[in-house]
Amino acid sequence: MVTAHDAEYSRSPAFAQLLLSSHERLTGTPLCPTAFQDAGEAARWLYGSAPFGLLAHGAGPDPVFIYANTTAQKCFEYPWEEFVRLPSRLSADPDAQGDRDAFVRSVATRGYASGYRGVRIAGSGRRFWIEDVTMWNLLEPDGTCHGQAAVFRSWSEI
Template sequence: MERPSDKNAYQAKHALLLLRSYVALIGEPLLPTLDAKPLYEAPFPVLSHNTAADPILTYGNLAAQQLWEMSWEDLTILPSRLTAEPNHRDQRAHMFEVMRETGFYRNYEGIRVSATGRRFQIRNATIWTLFDDMGQKCGEAATFTEFEYL
């Protein structure tokens, strides 16, 4: 997927998928608008991954790129499990198992690591399932506003 920009309407189709799935499952909007550009430029990280056996990140807004210290191009080829350190991946996997039963998970906390090895703890994260227009699962996404460098 190409880096969001004016040229591709900030990946409007995927952004709409993220925003619509969020409001459908959580019951409140992630943003006051369903526009793609505000999502890409939001002051908090938003990420998604696909449904592969080893899911690959499919989206990371500017805040996510900055926090993980990665370009769009590097972020969107990364297996999502690599956003967490090896010793924290079991906790992350357990959260996803629980989330898959209800479609979303709130108040998740976990340790993550950037591309340069900088560790940080995320708090009060919301993770949700992405559903296409036909109701088929097509990925999962996460957002949070609280984090602390360790």
């Protein structure tokens, strides 16, 4: 798999396929309302046109973001190059760390969780809500885990 710091990762058909297939396999529902001609088309749409924020962090004890679509980049006020170097825990308000950590642990245990709402911090320091969040493990069909992804379908200012 391509490394997260490679700008082409944002449009990687293999990563788009992992996002889509693991979401549907774990949640039982498709991530997107439309079918795509191929994984390349899906990757371009997810990154550049999706009307929702889509993030992913790698595996490990202090995971770093490996993906953020343009909607997420706008909400969080980080360009790709900064986003994919940010530990995901730093995206949450310090007062919300307990809730965030519990949500992440529940996903690790159950495969996915939905219905989350939490306070996040933009690059400028502005606080905002992410809402209607579903998070899932990025699992290959053979069980290999590449981390976790999250989609937030709405967001609002505090």
